[in-house]
Amino acid sequence: MTELNTIQEFLETLASKAPVPGGGGASALAGAIGAALGGMVTNLTIGKKRYADVEEEMTDWREQLESLRREFVRLAKADEEVFAPLAACYSLPYGTEEEKKTKDRLMEENLLAASLVPISIMEKSMEALEILEELCEKGSRMAVSDVGVGVQLIRAALLGAVMNVYINTKSMKDRKKADELNTYADQMVEKGSCLADAIYHKVRQGLKA
Amino acid sequence: MTELNTIQEFLETLASKAPVPGGGGASALAGAIGAALGGMVTNLTIGKKRYADVEEEMTDWREQLESLRREFVRLAKADEEVFAPLAACYSLPYGTEEEKKTKDRLMEENLLAASLVPISIMEKSMEALEILEELCEKGSRMAVSDVGVGVQLIRAALLGAVMNVYINTKSMKDRKKADELNTYADQMVEKGSCLADAIYHKVRQGLKA
Numbered sequence: 001m002t003e004l005n006t007i008q009e010f011l012e013t014l015a016s017k018a019p020v021p022g023g024g025g026a027s028a029l030a031g032a033i034g035a036a037l038g039g040m041v042t043n044l045t046i047g048k049k050r051y052a053d054v055e056e057e058m059t060d061w062r063e064q065l066e067s068l069r070r071e072f073v074r075l076a077k078a079d080e081e082v083f084a085p086l087a088a089c090y091s092l093p094y095g096t097e098e099e100k101k102t103k104d105r106l107m108e109e110n111l112l113a114a115s116l117v118p119i120s121i122m123e124k125s126m127e128a129l130e131i132l133e134e135l136c137e138k139g140s141r142m143a144v145s146d147v148g149v150g151v152q153l154i155r156a157a158l159l160g161a162v163m164n165v166y167i168n169t170k171s172m173k174d175r176k177k178a179d180e181l182n183t184y185a186d187q188m189v190e191k192g193s194c195l196a197d198a199i200y201h202k203v204r205q206g207l208k209a
Numbered sequence: 210m211t212e213l214n215t216i217q218e219f220l221e222t223l224a225s226k227a228p229v230p231g232g233g234g235a236s237a238l239a240g241a242i243g244a245a246l247g248g249m250v251t252n253l254t255i256g257k258k259r260y261a262d263v264e265e266e267m268t269d270w271r272e273q274l275e276s277l278r279r280e281f282v283r284l285a286k287a288d289e290e291v292f293a294p295l296a297a298c299y300s301l302p303y304g305t306e307e308e309k310k311t312k313d314r315l316m317e318e319n320l321l322a323a324s325l326v327p328i329s330i331m332e333k334s335m336e337a338l339e340i341l342e343e344l345c346e347k348g349s350r351m352a353v354s355d356v357g358v359g360v361q362l363i364r365a366a367l368l369g370a371v372m373n374v375y376i377n378t379k380s381m382k383d384r385k386k387a388d389e390l391n392t393y394a395d396q397m398v399e400k401g402s403c404l405a406d407a408i409y410h411k412v413r414q415g416l417k418a
Contacts (some may be wrong), residue, residue, distance in 0.1 A: 003217035003220070004215050004216075006216075007213070007215070010216060011282075014245040014248075014249060015244075015248035017249065023246060025357075026245075026358055027358055027361075030242065030361075033220065036220045036223040038225030039225075040224050040226065043225055093370070141256050145232055146232040148373075149372050150235075152239075153239060156239065162356070163355075166416040207372065207375040207379065
């Protein structure tokens, strides 16, 4: 996926059996949509007299959300780039000792690279959630429902990306490294989904009141 | 949003203070991405000897998911189309009895139309979840993580769209109709998030085992 793909192209290639984009790219795009919704909330707050006292913070969050959005798009592309060398690895010969050693080493390197991209998507999702928590408190009341939608998209990015951590760490021979990555990812899932649910609950209560 | 927008255009307009797209369009796009991921799972299953016994069902689900994807894109567009007349309503005069009557009637009609689009997004999300539940059981094991990501995207579509039901029903004068829509939406949220969480949990356990 690149920013210049049309939505139709992206959806059609995603739905096809083409190797990329897959769940990793979809998770990153969910993150980008969530960050864009956060950005919209800052833009609907900045310049309004009623919110003048939070204007400076709001401007910082807008910048951070723009940078996160770009990062998510970059990570969608990175997720495609780490896939090809990993897929190519599977067809390497595995006969002689030398071949075995080479294939094992390359597999391990590529599995690690393919795990680190979704880990980054998760880290960016955690950053985005923390900003959305602030926007839920301090953003324009007119846009509070968009904070709620944004939180759901970022939650999907986080819980989508962890799937791609698991499928890659699962095949790693270095079990210590694999467990370390899984534990780190699980901690983000736990903390992040709690935070997302709390923000969403607050928005929903406010809207229904 | 149309299918022919580039991802960059969509994200930039979403992040801006332009009135559309907003949370409704973002929810619908999340649904389209989720349906596309489901479609990918069917395409990775169809034609494989190991899954020959589910080929017919798989082909049906592929068609249904394609149709859902198109519906979600159509609903993203519909969500923009119902916004303009609603926004225009707010600036109608409200002086004479006649003006009050006209404005009240138009507001009510437009609020209802703006509630029914996210209700449709939710209904389509429920349909998509039921297919993803089947894919979790019967789809290719190679693509099970993509079922997990798809479920998160559809869950985001469902829980994102309900925000736009609430903001519109909130201003409706016909409280009976408003409560009816809210209750229907709440039932979908409850049933859909339980189902999504159950499917996701199953996928996650399978991947970590």
